[in-house]
Amino acid sequence: MFGITLITFILFNMLMGDPAVRFAGRHATQAQVESIRSELGLDRSLPEQYIFYVKQIVTFDFGRSWATKQKISTMISEGIGPTLSVTAPPFAMSIVFCIGLALFTSYFRGTVFDHGVVVTCLALLSVSSLVYIILLQYFLAYHLGAFPISGWDPSWIGRWEYLFLPWIILFVLTLGSNILVYRSVVLDETFQDYVRTARAKGLSSQKVFAKHVLKNAMIPIITIIVIEMPFLITGTFLIETFFSIPGLGGMIIKGLNESDFPVIKAMTVVISIAYMFFNILSDILYTVVDPRIKLG
Amino acid sequence: MATIATTTQVPTKKAQRNSLWWDAFRRLKRNKIAMVSLAVIIVYVGIALGAWTGLLYPGVGIGDPNYQYQEFSSQHPFGTDVLGRDVLGRAVHGTATALSVGLIASGISLLIGIVLGAMAGYFGGKVDALIVWLYTTIDSIPYILLIPSLTFVLGRGLINVYIALGVTSWVTLCRLIRGEFIKHKNRDYVMAAEVLGAGHTRKMFRHILPNVTHLAFVQFGLGFVSAIKIEVILSYLGLGVDPRTPSWGIMLDDSKLELARPFWGNLTAATIFMFGLILSFNLFNEALRDALDPKLKNR
Numbered sequence: 301m302f303g304i305t306l307i308t309f310i311l312f313n314m315l316m317g318d319p320a321v322r323f324a325g326r327h328a329t330q331a332q333v334e335s336i337r338s339e340l341g342l343d344r345s346l347p348e349q350y351i352f353y354v355k356q357i358v359t360f361d362f363g364r365s366w367a368t369k370q371k372i373s374t375m376i377s378e379g380i381g382p383t384l385s386v387t388a389p390p391f392a393m394s395i396v397f398c399i400g401l402a403l404f405t406s407y408f409r410g411t412v413f414d415h416g417v418v419v420t421c422l423a424l425l426s427v428s429s430l431v432y433i434i435l436l437q438y439f440l441a442y443h444l445g446a447f448p449i450s451g452w453d454p455s456w457i458g459r460w461e462y463l464f465l466p467w468i469i470l471f472v473l474t475l476g477s478n479i480l481v482y483r484s485v486v487l488d489e490t491f492q493d494y495v496r497t498a499r500a501k502g503l504s505s506q507k508v509f510a511k512h513v514l515k516n517a518m519i520p521i522i523t524i525i526v527i528e529m530p531f532l533i534t535g536t537f538l539i540e541t542f543f544s545i546p547g548l549g550g551m552i553i554k555g556l557n558e559s560d561f562p563v564i565k566a567m568t569v570v571i572s573i574a575y576m577f578f579n580i581l582s583d584i585l586y587t588v589v590d591p592r593i594k595l596g
Numbered sequence: 597m598a599t600i601a602t603t604t605q606v607p608t609k610k611a612q613r614n615s616l617w618w619d620a621f622r623r624l625k626r627n628k629i630a631m632v633s634l635a636v637i638i639v640y641v642g643i644a645l646g647a648w649t650g651l652l653y654p655g656v657g658i659g660d661p662n663y664q665y666q667e668f669s670s671q672h673p674f675g676t677d678v679l680g681r682d683v684l685g686r687a688v689h690g691t692a693t694a695l696s697v698g699l700i701a702s703g704i705s706l707l708i709g710i711v712l713g714a715m716a717g718y719f720g721g722k723v724d725a726l727i728v729w730l731y732t733t734i735d736s737i738p739y740i741l742l743i744p745s746l747t748f749v750l751g752r753g754l755i756n757v758y759i760a761l762g763v764t765s766w767v768t769l770c771r772l773i774r775g776e777f778i779k780h781k782n783r784d785y786v787m788a789a790e791v792l793g794a795g796h797t798r799k800m801f802r803h804i805l806p807n808v809t810h811l812a813f814v815q816f817g818l819g820f821v822s823a824i825k826i827e828v829i830l831s832y833l834g835l836g837v838d839p840r841t842p843s844w845g846i847m848l849d850d851s852k853l854e855l856a857r858p859f860w861g862n863l864t865a866a867t868i869f870m871f872g873l874i875l876s877f878n879l880f881n882e883a884l885r886d887a888l889d890p891k892l893k894n895r
Contacts, residue, residue, distance in 0.1 A: 306733075422882075426875035428828050430848045431867050438855045538829070552741065553833060568741045575736045 306350075353565075362566035367558045372566045375551060382452065383547030385463060386539065387532045390470035394478055395525060397471075402482035406490055407509055417479065424476035433542050436469050450543040466539045481524060482517075489517045519589050526582035530575045620810075623887040630883030633876035640873050644692040653685030665859050675861035677850060683861040687869045689842035694873065697757060697827040702819035704762025706812060709769030714800050716770070717777025727774070731767045743826065743835075754837050757830065761823045769815040776808040810888040817881040821874055828870065844870050 356362050362372040405414045441449045447465040489495070490513055498508045537549030544550070548567065555563035624630050646652035666676040674683035716727035734742070746760035780786060781804065789803045830836030831845025839846055844866040851862035 422878045423871075423875060426871050426878060427867060428825060428844070428848065428870055430829065430832055430845075431863065434848065434852055434855070434863065442856065538833075541833075556833075556835060564741070568737060571741060572737045579736070 357569055362569075363562050365555075365560055365563050367554075367560045367563075372562055375563070376548065376566065376570060379546060379548040379551050380533070381547075382459075382545050383533060383536060383540070383549060385459065386466050386536050386545060386547060387470065389463075390467045390474070391528075391532060393467075394471050394474040398475065398478035398482050399521065401479055402486050403509060403514060405479075405483050406486040406513075407505070409487060409490070418483070421476040421480045424472075425480075429473050429538060432472055433469055433538060436472070437465065437542060440468070441465055450545075452543075452545050462543065462545070466536070466543055466545070469539060470536070482521060485520045485524075486513060486517045488520075489513045492516070519586070522585055522589055523582045526578050526585060529578040530571055533571055533574060620884075620887040624883060627883045627887070629879050630887075633880040633883070636872060636876035637880065640691055640695065640876075643688055644695040647689045647692040648696075652688050653682065665854075665857065668861065674865040675859065677859075677862060678854070683847075683865050686842045686847060686862075687844070687865040690844045690847060690866065691869060691873070693754065693837065693841060693843045694824045694827065694870070696754070697761065698820040698824045700758040701761035701765065701823040701827075702816050704758065705764075705766035705819055706769065706816055708763065709766035709815070710773055710805070710812060712766070713770040713773025714777055714805065717774040718781050718796070718800050718804070720778070724774075727770070731770055734764065735767045743830065752836070752838055754841055757827055757836050761826060765819055765823065769812065769819075772811050772815065773808055776811065777804060780804045780807060814881065814885050814888065817877060817884060821877050821881070824870075824874065 360373055364371055365375060368375075401417065405417045408414050437449065441447045448462055451462055453459045453462060490509075494512060494516075495508055498512050499505070503511075533548055536545075536547060537553050539545070540547045540550035541553050551563060552567050554560070555567065624634075643652065662680065664676060664678055664680045666672050666680075668675050672682050672684065674687065677683055677686065712727050712731075716724045742764050743760050746756075746764065750756035750759060777800075786799055786803055789799050794803065827836055827843070828845035828848065831843045832849045834849075836845055837843050847862040847866040851860075851866070854860075854862060
């Protein structure tokens with residue numbers, strides 16, 4: 301926690317030059333630059349600035365965006381809704397679908413079907429995510445006209461038609477890596493002794509998979525899922541810029557393009573905290589799923 | 597039988613190489629997919645070297661405005677772009693950019709990862725605590741924000757992309773190397789080296805490191821692929837290389853608005869080039885990992 305604040309602070313304060321000069325514009329007088337500097341709190345000593353920065357994080361008050369003059373905390377709370385409505389459904393669908401397919405391929409391991417799935421996944425992973433977005437947007441939205449090309453509706457009912465295409469794209473994007481990861485997890489389990497025992501007891505192969513293997517494979521799978529949770533926030537920056545969806549990802553990219561340091565700084569901190577939170581959560585979930593492990 | 601005969605004749609150092617690297621190499625040679633992928637990678641390296649030395653498409657940066665958006669033809673297999681530049685030539689030069697990003701960025705991360713991982717694992721104590729703190733912190737800042745912030749701070753340009761990708765991607769390797777060093781540092785052969793008067797540096801890099809290089813190899817391959825992919829996305833977003841540098845990301849950015857014309861050259865060329873490289877690298881990585889895995893040795 302301390303580390304994140306320190307590193308982002310160093311990164312943004314020491315390396316980026318004098319933001320006051322940038323902020324004031326090319327034709328500002330010396331006095332104007334000075335007044336902006338004191339307004340931004342840049343005339344104070346570095347430790348003082350650092351304490352101010354930590355205080356901002358603790359109180360969740362990151363000041364105002366330089367570009368839009370909006371409060372950043374409001375921008376974040378407004379952006380999180382659209383982002384989650386884009387990411388959450390395909391995230392869940394992809395997990396269910398990929399675990400199912402992973403069980404299937406490991407059941408038929410070594411067959412043509414299994415090899416086919418693995419090679420397809422590797423091939424899927426070898427195309428840039430940009431290409432998927434460009435092509436799917438072009439064919440489904442522009443060419444076939446099945447969906448609007450881009451746009452957003454703030455109301456919950458109106459936004460559906462804008463959401464389907466991003467959902468499809470995100471689902472396709474996560475397929476390749478998810479299937480490969482889950483498949484290797486499930487395969488690891490199928491060679492364990494308990495599988496042989498269960499088979500020896502006379503359980504059918506299908507039953508062993510559905511009951512024993514799936515249950516045991518859930519432990520690593522849950523970790524993977526929980527650790528990927530921050531993806532719900534960061535996973536869509538490309539899609540949000542493509543489809544002009546007013547979410548957090550688009551906010552980051554806009555902030556980067558407009559040199560809007562407070563926004564970038566706030567987003568870095570917020571996402572890092574989310575990441576840490578989910579890391580701790582996965583440790584706790586371990587103990588819930590696997591009673592053999594105790595929190596040390 | 598032949599291998600056993602050589603191991604008995606040749607002194608120990610060579611024998612050791614026989615056991616791990618030759619084994620791995622022999623297993624790789626038997627794997628047809630791996631060999632095909634390797635051949636493809638070598639072709640790409642050839643293309644990149646050709647572009648870099650100026651043998652292939654020397655004047656690709658200068659277009660002819662009279663010939664913009666040409667159809668696909670034998671002279672311009674992927675047509676020409678908005679400035680009348682040959683798209684195939686751009687993709688060829690993009691190969692050089694992509695390979696250099698992969699090579700240098702994962703080279704930097706390899707160096708940092710090995711040195712810090714070795715120090716953390718070998719010395720333990722405060723050094724270890726500091727390095728672990730450093731990498732958990734860097735790891736918890738998502739690369740999506742860390743890399744753009746770095747390229748932002750450093751400014752746009754190819755060299756800064758190398759640095760930004762390099763200094764953000766060493767964490768996994770560092771963690772692995774640290775674990776291996778903790779395991780190895782109290783082994784008998786290290787103690788023997790100490791008795792013979794070897795210093796810390798010599799023990800770390802001359803004695804322990806050769807036993808963990810296989811990890812570095814696999815990680816290098818993975819880092820290579822992800823560096824290329826991230827470079828494409830960064831350049832697309834305008835946070836990567838300078839727009840005048842030929843890059844697949846820039847080509848994809850150009851292609852977005854050209855599909856409606858319709859002009860497919862940029863998209864097709866960039867996708868085909870990238871697909872071939874990344875797929876063969878992925879397949880080769882898988883094979884290499886299997887070949888270096890001692891558990892699968894007698895397969």
